[in-house]
Amino acid sequence: MFGLSKLFSSKSVQKQPIITALAAYRSAVFAVGVDEKFINDVELGKDKSLLISLTLPFAAQSEMPAVAAFVSERLNQVVTITACVALPPQCKFKKIKHIVLIASGKGGVGKSTTAVNIAGALKAEGAKVGILDADIYGPSIPMLLGLVGAEPSSKDDKQLMPFDANGIKAQSIGFLVPSDDATVWRGPMASGAVNQLLNETAWGELDYLIVDMPPGTGDIQLTMSQKVPASGTVIVTTPQDLALADAQKGIAMFNEVNVPVLGLIENMSHFLCSHCGEPNHVFGKDGAIKLAQRHGVPVLSHIPLAINIREYSEQGKLIALDNQTTVSKIYADTARLIASMLYYQQPHHDSVEIVITDD
Protein backbone atom coordinates (compact mmCIF):
# COMPACT_ATOMS: atom_id res chain seq x y z
CA MET A 1 0.00 0.00 0.00
CA PHE A 2 2.76 2.41 0.88
CA GLY A 3 5.27 0.80 -1.48
CA LEU A 4 7.84 2.81 -3.33
CA SER A 5 7.42 0.96 -6.61
CA LYS A 6 5.60 3.77 -8.39
CA LEU A 7 7.54 6.43 -6.55
CA PHE A 8 9.16 9.05 -8.74
CA SER A 9 7.71 7.96 -12.05
CA SER A 10 9.41 10.93 -13.64
CA LYS A 11 13.09 10.09 -14.03
CA SER A 12 14.12 13.74 -14.09
CA VAL A 13 12.99 14.33 -10.50
CA GLN A 14 15.66 14.26 -7.80
CA LYS A 15 14.16 12.25 -5.00
CA GLN A 16 16.30 12.92 -1.95
CA PRO A 17 15.54 16.67 -1.57
CA ILE A 18 11.80 15.90 -1.74
CA ILE A 19 12.03 13.12 0.84
CA THR A 20 14.12 15.38 3.10
CA ALA A 21 11.72 18.31 2.75
CA LEU A 22 8.67 16.16 3.52
CA ALA A 23 10.45 14.63 6.52
CA ALA A 24 11.28 18.09 7.88
CA TYR A 25 7.63 19.21 7.93
CA ARG A 26 6.29 19.52 11.48
CA SER A 27 2.80 20.01 12.92
CA ALA A 28 0.77 18.55 15.78
CA VAL A 29 -0.62 16.01 13.29
CA PHE A 30 2.65 15.17 11.52
CA ALA A 31 4.77 15.43 14.66
CA VAL A 32 7.57 13.34 13.13
CA GLY A 33 7.27 14.70 9.60
CA VAL A 34 5.74 13.19 6.47
CA ASP A 35 7.28 9.75 6.15
CA GLU A 36 8.72 8.75 2.78
CA LYS A 37 6.62 5.59 2.90
CA PHE A 38 3.52 7.76 2.45
CA ILE A 39 4.79 8.86 -0.99
CA ASN A 40 2.91 7.25 -3.81
CA ASP A 41 4.32 9.09 -6.81
CA VAL A 42 6.10 12.27 -7.81
CA GLU A 43 5.82 13.81 -11.24
CA LEU A 44 7.20 16.88 -12.87
CA GLY A 45 4.46 19.02 -14.41
CA LYS A 46 4.82 20.69 -17.81
CA ASP A 47 5.48 24.00 -16.07
CA LYS A 48 8.28 22.33 -14.01
CA SER A 49 6.08 22.27 -10.91
CA LEU A 50 6.20 19.17 -8.71
CA LEU A 51 3.11 17.01 -8.33
CA ILE A 52 3.41 14.80 -5.26
CA SER A 53 0.81 12.15 -4.59
CA LEU A 54 0.60 10.65 -1.10
CA THR A 55 -1.29 7.76 0.47
CA LEU A 56 -1.90 8.77 4.07
CA PRO A 57 -2.34 6.09 6.76
CA PHE A 58 -4.71 8.38 8.70
CA ALA A 59 -7.30 11.00 7.78
CA ALA A 60 -5.49 14.30 7.22
CA GLN A 61 -6.20 15.47 3.67
CA SER A 62 -6.89 19.09 4.56
CA GLU A 63 -3.33 19.57 5.78
CA MET A 64 -1.87 18.97 2.30
CA PRO A 65 -1.87 22.64 1.18
CA ALA A 66 0.23 23.48 4.28
CA VAL A 67 2.63 20.60 3.57
CA ALA A 68 2.87 21.68 -0.09
CA ALA A 69 3.63 25.29 0.92
CA PHE A 70 6.40 24.08 3.25
CA VAL A 71 8.00 21.80 0.65
CA SER A 72 7.64 24.48 -2.00
CA GLU A 73 9.53 26.99 0.14
CA ARG A 74 12.29 24.49 0.88
CA LEU A 75 12.76 23.46 -2.74
CA ASN A 76 12.05 26.86 -4.20
CA GLN A 77 9.66 25.29 -6.68
CA VAL A 78 5.87 25.21 -7.10
CA VAL A 79 4.54 22.07 -5.38
CA THR A 80 1.07 20.52 -5.41
CA ILE A 81 0.24 17.61 -3.12
CA THR A 82 -2.76 15.32 -3.50
CA ALA A 83 -3.52 12.62 -0.96
CA CYS A 84 -5.83 9.68 -0.56
CA VAL A 85 -6.42 7.95 2.76
CA ALA A 86 -5.81 4.22 3.27
CA LEU A 87 -5.42 3.06 6.85
CA PRO A 88 -3.22 0.04 7.68
CA PRO A 89 -5.27 -3.15 7.26
CA GLN A 90 -5.59 -4.15 10.94
CA CYS A 91 -9.24 -3.95 12.13
CA LYS A 92 -10.41 -3.41 15.67
CA PHE A 93 -13.78 -5.03 15.10
CA LYS A 94 -15.08 -6.80 11.95
CA LYS A 95 -14.19 -4.43 9.07
CA ILE A 96 -13.93 -1.41 11.36
CA LYS A 97 -10.37 -0.12 11.78
CA HIS A 98 -10.92 2.10 14.84
CA ILE A 99 -13.72 2.64 17.33
CA VAL A 100 -13.52 5.97 19.17
CA LEU A 101 -15.72 6.68 22.18
CA ILE A 102 -16.88 10.25 22.73
CA ALA A 103 -17.70 10.55 26.42
CA SER A 104 -18.43 13.18 29.04
CA GLY A 105 -18.44 13.22 32.83
CA LYS A 106 -21.75 15.08 32.91
CA GLY A 107 -24.72 15.75 30.64
CA GLY A 108 -25.33 18.78 28.47
CA VAL A 109 -21.69 19.67 27.74
CA GLY A 110 -22.15 19.23 23.97
CA LYS A 111 -20.90 15.65 23.66
CA SER A 112 -23.31 14.61 20.88
CA THR A 113 -22.78 17.83 18.92
CA THR A 114 -19.03 17.25 19.17
CA ALA A 115 -19.36 13.55 18.22
CA VAL A 116 -21.29 14.18 14.98
CA ASN A 117 -19.04 17.02 13.94
CA ILE A 118 -15.88 14.99 14.58
CA ALA A 119 -17.45 12.26 12.44
CA GLY A 120 -18.20 14.84 9.73
CA ALA A 121 -14.70 16.29 9.92
CA LEU A 122 -13.08 12.83 9.63
CA LYS A 123 -15.21 12.20 6.55
CA ALA A 124 -14.10 15.52 5.08
CA GLU A 125 -10.48 14.47 5.76
CA GLY A 126 -10.96 11.52 3.39
CA ALA A 127 -12.00 8.66 5.70
CA LYS A 128 -14.86 6.15 5.68
CA VAL A 129 -16.81 7.03 8.80
CA GLY A 130 -19.73 5.75 10.87
CA ILE A 131 -21.44 6.98 14.01
CA LEU A 132 -23.17 4.87 16.64
CA ASP A 133 -25.46 6.68 19.04
CA ALA A 134 -25.17 4.75 22.30
CA ASP A 135 -26.65 7.49 24.48
CA ILE A 136 -29.54 5.55 25.93
CA TYR A 137 -30.67 8.49 28.08
CA GLY A 138 -31.21 10.95 25.24
CA PRO A 139 -30.25 9.70 21.79
CA SER A 140 -29.83 12.89 19.81
CA ILE A 141 -27.87 11.72 16.75
CA PRO A 142 -31.05 11.24 14.62
CA MET A 143 -31.93 14.89 15.22
CA LEU A 144 -28.38 16.13 14.68
CA LEU A 145 -28.14 14.28 11.36
CA GLY A 146 -31.64 15.19 10.14
CA LEU A 147 -32.89 11.60 10.50
CA VAL A 148 -35.85 12.11 12.85
CA GLY A 149 -38.68 9.74 11.96
CA ALA A 150 -36.43 7.52 9.83
CA GLU A 151 -37.31 3.83 10.10
CA PRO A 152 -34.55 1.26 10.46
CA SER A 153 -34.57 -1.35 7.72
CA SER A 154 -32.99 -4.72 7.20
CA LYS A 155 -31.87 -6.39 3.98
CA ASP A 156 -31.95 -10.00 5.14
CA ASP A 157 -33.77 -9.89 8.51
CA LYS A 158 -30.42 -10.42 10.23
CA GLN A 159 -28.50 -7.18 9.82
CA LEU A 160 -29.82 -3.64 10.18
CA MET A 161 -28.88 -1.20 7.46
CA PRO A 162 -27.19 1.93 8.78
CA PHE A 163 -28.61 5.28 7.66
CA ASP A 164 -26.60 7.45 5.32
CA ALA A 165 -26.18 11.05 6.38
CA ASN A 166 -23.82 13.06 4.17
CA GLY A 167 -21.86 9.88 3.47
CA ILE A 168 -21.61 9.00 7.18
CA LYS A 169 -23.13 5.66 8.20
CA ALA A 170 -25.33 6.20 11.23
CA GLN A 171 -27.14 3.99 13.70
CA SER A 172 -28.89 4.98 16.91
CA ILE A 173 -30.25 3.16 19.89
CA GLY A 174 -33.01 5.76 19.71
CA PHE A 175 -34.40 4.05 16.60
CA LEU A 176 -34.93 0.86 18.55
CA VAL A 177 -35.66 1.67 22.19
CA PRO A 178 -37.94 4.39 23.59
CA SER A 179 -35.65 6.56 25.78
CA ASP A 180 -38.13 6.39 28.71
CA ASP A 181 -37.29 2.69 29.06
CA ALA A 182 -33.61 3.47 29.53
CA THR A 183 -34.10 5.00 32.97
CA VAL A 184 -34.51 1.52 34.46
CA TRP A 185 -31.57 -0.08 32.64
CA ARG A 186 -28.59 -1.56 34.42
CA GLY A 187 -25.06 -1.68 33.01
CA PRO A 188 -25.11 -5.17 31.46
CA MET A 189 -28.50 -4.51 29.82
CA ALA A 190 -27.39 -1.23 28.26
CA SER A 191 -24.02 -2.52 27.11
CA GLY A 192 -25.75 -5.65 25.75
CA ALA A 193 -28.06 -3.48 23.64
CA VAL A 194 -25.18 -1.37 22.35
CA ASN A 195 -23.12 -4.46 21.52
CA GLN A 196 -26.08 -5.91 19.68
CA LEU A 197 -26.43 -2.70 17.68
CA LEU A 198 -22.69 -2.68 16.96
CA ASN A 199 -22.78 -6.34 15.90
CA GLU A 200 -26.02 -6.36 13.99
CA THR A 201 -25.58 -3.26 11.88
CA ALA A 202 -24.18 -3.80 8.37
CA TRP A 203 -21.44 -1.19 8.74
CA GLY A 204 -19.29 -2.55 5.93
CA GLU A 205 -15.76 -1.18 5.81
CA LEU A 206 -15.11 1.78 8.09
CA ASP A 207 -11.94 3.61 9.00
CA TYR A 208 -13.45 5.22 12.09
CA LEU A 209 -16.62 4.44 14.02
CA ILE A 210 -17.47 7.23 16.45
CA VAL A 211 -19.57 6.14 19.45
CA ASP A 212 -21.62 8.78 21.26
CA MET A 213 -21.59 7.41 24.83
CA PRO A 214 -24.20 8.08 27.52
CA PRO A 215 -23.02 10.96 29.75
CA GLY A 216 -21.60 10.15 33.19
CA THR A 217 -19.31 7.63 34.81
CA GLY A 218 -21.70 5.13 36.39
CA ASP A 219 -22.25 1.42 36.11
CA ILE A 220 -23.68 1.69 32.55
CA GLN A 221 -20.80 3.72 31.12
CA LEU A 222 -18.22 1.51 32.85
CA THR A 223 -19.71 -1.73 31.48
CA MET A 224 -20.06 -0.23 27.99
CA SER A 225 -16.46 0.96 27.89
CA GLN A 226 -15.33 -2.53 28.91
CA LYS A 227 -17.40 -4.26 26.25
CA VAL A 228 -16.89 -2.04 23.18
CA PRO A 229 -13.50 -2.78 21.56
CA ALA A 230 -12.40 0.86 21.44
CA SER A 231 -9.05 2.20 20.24
CA GLY A 232 -9.45 5.24 22.46
CA THR A 233 -11.76 7.77 24.00
CA VAL A 234 -12.16 11.53 23.83
CA ILE A 235 -13.70 13.29 26.83
CA VAL A 236 -15.77 16.39 26.19
CA THR A 237 -16.00 18.96 28.97
CA THR A 238 -16.94 22.58 29.46
CA PRO A 239 -14.67 24.96 31.40
CA GLN A 240 -16.75 25.10 34.61
CA ASP A 241 -15.23 23.53 37.74
CA LEU A 242 -18.15 21.13 38.13
CA ALA A 243 -17.81 19.81 34.57
CA LEU A 244 -14.05 19.47 34.99
CA ALA A 245 -14.47 17.51 38.24
CA ASP A 246 -16.74 15.08 36.37
CA ALA A 247 -14.35 14.92 33.39
CA GLN A 248 -11.67 13.86 35.88
CA LYS A 249 -13.90 10.96 36.96
CA GLY A 250 -14.21 10.06 33.27
CA ILE A 251 -10.42 9.91 32.86
CA ALA A 252 -10.20 7.69 35.96
CA MET A 253 -12.92 5.37 34.64
CA PHE A 254 -11.26 4.87 31.25
CA ASN A 255 -7.88 4.34 32.92
CA GLU A 256 -9.48 1.63 35.03
CA VAL A 257 -10.73 -0.26 31.98
CA ASN A 258 -7.51 0.38 29.99
CA VAL A 259 -9.10 2.42 27.20
CA PRO A 260 -6.53 5.06 26.18
CA VAL A 261 -7.73 8.62 26.76
CA LEU A 262 -6.70 10.40 23.55
CA GLY A 263 -7.45 13.79 25.06
CA LEU A 264 -9.97 16.35 26.25
CA ILE A 265 -12.10 18.64 24.11
CA GLU A 266 -13.09 21.84 25.87
CA ASN A 267 -16.46 22.73 24.41
CA MET A 268 -18.11 26.14 24.89
CA SER A 269 -14.60 27.20 25.79
CA HIS A 270 -15.07 30.89 25.08
CA PHE A 271 -17.38 33.29 23.34
CA LEU A 272 -16.09 35.53 20.57
CA CYS A 273 -17.37 39.06 21.16
CA SER A 274 -19.36 40.15 18.11
CA HIS A 275 -18.18 43.76 18.60
CA CYS A 276 -14.44 43.49 19.21
CA GLY A 277 -13.77 39.84 18.25
CA GLU A 278 -11.95 39.21 21.55
CA PRO A 279 -12.50 35.80 23.22
CA ASN A 280 -14.58 36.08 26.37
CA HIS A 281 -14.09 33.17 28.81
CA VAL A 282 -17.63 33.17 30.15
CA PHE A 283 -17.31 29.85 32.02
CA GLY A 284 -13.71 30.17 33.23
CA LYS A 285 -10.25 29.80 31.73
CA ASP A 286 -7.44 27.23 31.63
CA GLY A 287 -9.29 24.63 33.75
CA ALA A 288 -9.18 21.98 30.99
CA ILE A 289 -5.47 22.62 30.38
CA LYS A 290 -4.68 22.18 34.08
CA LEU A 291 -6.78 19.02 34.29
CA ALA A 292 -5.12 17.62 31.17
CA GLN A 293 -1.64 18.41 32.50
CA ARG A 294 -2.42 16.68 35.80
CA HIS A 295 -3.36 13.50 33.94
CA GLY A 296 -0.77 13.65 31.17
CA VAL A 297 -3.35 13.89 28.37
CA PRO A 298 -3.57 16.61 25.71
CA VAL A 299 -6.33 19.15 25.19
CA LEU A 300 -7.28 18.39 21.58
CA SER A 301 -9.22 21.60 21.00
CA HIS A 302 -11.06 24.54 22.46
CA ILE A 303 -14.41 24.82 20.68
CA PRO A 304 -16.10 28.20 21.12
CA LEU A 305 -19.62 28.80 22.28
CA ALA A 306 -21.00 29.70 18.87
CA ILE A 307 -24.52 30.48 17.79
CA ASN A 308 -24.03 28.77 14.43
CA ILE A 309 -23.05 25.46 16.10
CA ARG A 310 -26.47 25.37 17.78
CA GLU A 311 -28.27 26.60 14.65
CA TYR A 312 -26.73 23.98 12.35
CA SER A 313 -27.50 21.26 14.93
CA GLU A 314 -31.13 22.26 15.17
CA GLN A 315 -31.44 22.05 11.38
CA GLY A 316 -29.88 18.56 11.33
CA LYS A 317 -26.82 19.84 9.44
CA LEU A 318 -23.14 19.40 10.20
CA ILE A 319 -21.26 22.65 10.63
CA ALA A 320 -18.01 20.68 10.29
CA LEU A 321 -18.87 20.17 6.60
CA ASP A 322 -19.27 23.88 5.93
CA ASN A 323 -15.73 25.06 5.32
CA GLN A 324 -16.85 28.68 5.19
CA THR A 325 -17.04 28.75 9.00
CA THR A 326 -14.22 29.27 11.51
CA VAL A 327 -15.66 26.47 13.61
CA SER A 328 -15.30 23.88 10.83
CA LYS A 329 -11.53 24.47 10.85
CA ILE A 330 -11.43 23.73 14.58
CA TYR A 331 -13.33 20.47 14.07
CA ALA A 332 -11.02 19.59 11.16
CA ASP A 333 -7.90 20.23 13.28
CA THR A 334 -9.36 18.08 16.07
CA ALA A 335 -10.29 15.24 13.70
CA ARG A 336 -6.81 15.14 12.11
CA LEU A 337 -5.22 15.10 15.56
CA ILE A 338 -7.38 12.18 16.70
CA ALA A 339 -6.64 10.28 13.46
CA SER A 340 -2.91 10.88 13.81
CA MET A 341 -2.86 9.78 17.47
CA LEU A 342 -4.70 6.56 16.62
CA TYR A 343 -2.13 5.80 13.93
CA TYR A 344 0.97 6.57 15.97
CA GLN A 345 -0.27 4.72 19.06
CA GLN A 346 -0.48 1.46 17.07
CA PRO A 347 2.47 -0.88 17.41
CA HIS A 348 3.31 -0.98 13.69
CA HIS A 349 6.12 1.53 13.55
CA ASP A 350 9.79 0.94 13.38
CA SER A 351 10.74 0.96 17.04
CA VAL A 352 13.62 3.09 18.25
CA GLU A 353 16.53 0.81 18.89
CA ILE A 354 18.35 1.58 22.13
CA VAL A 355 21.93 0.38 21.99
CA ILE A 356 23.86 0.19 25.26
CA THR A 357 27.61 0.29 24.81
CA ASP A 358 30.48 0.04 27.31
CA ASP A 359 31.93 3.48 26.71
Ligand SMILES: Nc1ncnc2c1ncn2[C@@H]1O[C@H](COP(=O)(O)OP(=O)(O)OP(=O)(O)O)[C@@H](O)[C@H]1O
Ligand atom coordinates in the same frame (compact mmCIF):
# COMPACT_ATOMS: atom_id res chain seq x y z
N1 LIG B 1 -20.00 24.89 21.14
C1 LIG B 1 -21.32 25.10 21.21
N2 LIG B 1 -21.83 26.35 20.97
C2 LIG B 1 -23.16 26.57 21.06
N3 LIG B 1 -24.07 25.63 21.37
C3 LIG B 1 -23.61 24.38 21.60
C4 LIG B 1 -22.23 24.04 21.53
N4 LIG B 1 -22.09 22.72 21.79
C5 LIG B 1 -23.33 22.25 22.01
N5 LIG B 1 -24.25 23.24 21.91
C6 LIG B 1 -25.70 23.15 22.15
O1 LIG B 1 -25.87 22.70 23.50
C7 LIG B 1 -26.98 21.81 23.59
C8 LIG B 1 -26.54 20.47 24.19
O2 LIG B 1 -25.66 19.84 23.27
P1 LIG B 1 -25.58 18.25 23.13
O3 LIG B 1 -26.93 17.64 22.97
O4 LIG B 1 -24.57 17.95 22.12
O5 LIG B 1 -25.01 17.90 24.56
P2 LIG B 1 -24.75 16.48 25.23
O6 LIG B 1 -23.59 16.64 26.12
O7 LIG B 1 -24.66 15.42 24.21
O8 LIG B 1 -26.08 16.30 26.05
P3 LIG B 1 -26.61 14.94 26.76
O9 LIG B 1 -25.85 14.84 28.00
O10 LIG B 1 -28.06 15.27 26.99
O11 LIG B 1 -26.40 13.82 25.82
C9 LIG B 1 -27.55 21.70 22.19
O12 LIG B 1 -28.58 22.64 22.08
C10 LIG B 1 -26.39 22.12 21.29
O13 LIG B 1 -26.81 22.68 20.06
